[in-house]
Amino acid sequence: xxxxxxxxxxxxxxxxxxxxxxxxxxxxxxxxxxxxxxxxxxxxxxxxxxxxxxxxxxxxxxxxxxxxxxxxxxxxxxxxxxxxxxxxxxxxxxxxxxxxxxxxxxxxxxxxxxxxxxxxxxxxxxxxxxxxxxxxxxxxxx
Numbered sequence: 001x002x003x004x005x006x007x008x009x010x011x012x013x014x015x016x017x018x019x020x021x022x023x024x025x026x027x028x029x030x031x032x033x034x035x036x037x038x039x040x041x042x043x044x045x046x047x048x049x050x051x052x053x054x055x056x057x058x059x060x061x062x063x064x065x066x067x068x069x070x071x072x073x074x075x076x077x078x079x080x081x082x083x084x085x086x087x088x089x090x091x092x093x094x095x096x097x098x099x100x101x102x103x104x105x106x107x108x109x110x111x112x113x114x115x116x117x118x119x120x121x122x123x124x125x126x127x128x129x130x131x132x133x134x135x136x137x138x139x140x141x142x
Contacts, residue, residue, distance in 0.1 A: 099137045
């Protein structure tokens with residue numbers, strides 16, 4: 001009987017809602033980071049790629065979602081903008097996973113995970129088009 005009650009409680013627990021734009025806006029407003037302006041630039045760039053992309057707070061940072069979470073800002077980096085590019089909370093089996101990276105922005109951490117280093121200031125601006133192409137290609141695997 002106790003097992004049945006536990007199972008019933010588990011089923012009754014509401015699923016956690018995905019992070020919302022309000023969460024991201026509040027997070028950014030409160031963020032004390034030396035590259036906050038550049039982070040906001042990258043946020044606008046990513047959100048401008050597709051109306052289907054949303055942002056929220058995931059993994060204690062600004063993260064971006066299409067059909068699943070795919071990019072998270074690395075707030076530990078204080079001198080350049082970095083994002084962890086991934087295919088969601090759980091690894092996906094994408095045997096043909098290939099992303100063109102002519103500017104060398106990606107450092108591959110695993111088969112389906114990379115660290116994108118975009119720079120800051122003028123360097124960030126110079127890498128914007130290349131990063132936009134990476135995000136568009138990445139979304140095919142998310």
